[in-house]
Amino acid sequence: MIIMTRRFRFSSILLLVSCGLAISGHASVLDVDDILDHAVKKVDKAQAAQTDIDRMPRNIPETGKGWDPVSHTSWVSGFWPGVLWYIYDYTEDDKWREIAHERNLPVARILTGE
Numbered sequence: 001m002i003i004m005t006r007r008f009r010f011s012s013i014l015l016l017v018s019c020g021l022a023i024s025g026h027a028s029v030l031d032v033d034d035i036l037d038h039a040v041k042k043v044d045k046a047q048a049a050q051t052d053i054d055r056m057p058r059n060i061p062e063t064g065k066g067w068d069p070v071s072h073t074s075w076v077s078g079f080w081p082g083v084l085w086y087i088y089d090y091t092e093d094d095k096w097r098e099i100a101h102e103r104n105l106p107v108a109r110i111l112t113g114e
Helices: 006-026 032-048 080-089 094-112
Strands: 055-059 068-071
Touching: 032 068, 032 080, 032 094, 055 094
Parallel strands: none
Antiparallel strands: 055 068
16 A cells, blocks of 8 residues: 655646646756745635635636635535645644635535535
């Protein structure tokens, strides 16, 4: 059985991204920690803008500002809590565990029928 460490999971994701960059001719040396730290900052900023617990950010509109949120019943609603769980996994910061748990609750209500 293979036990995946958090660094391995994130490195796997970055490997896929870097393969895409290499194919497109934009390959360069990637510093995994720098990239993940940058992602944490971006997610922190995006999370701060989320005020409705029952709506999840889906995409950035064409204006390039803010987020187009969707209902927690949308098929894509679990992606945002998933991103937050990955951030917690990387940082091991309880702040992110609490946020991920809170943002996961509306999606979990679907399973319980509440």
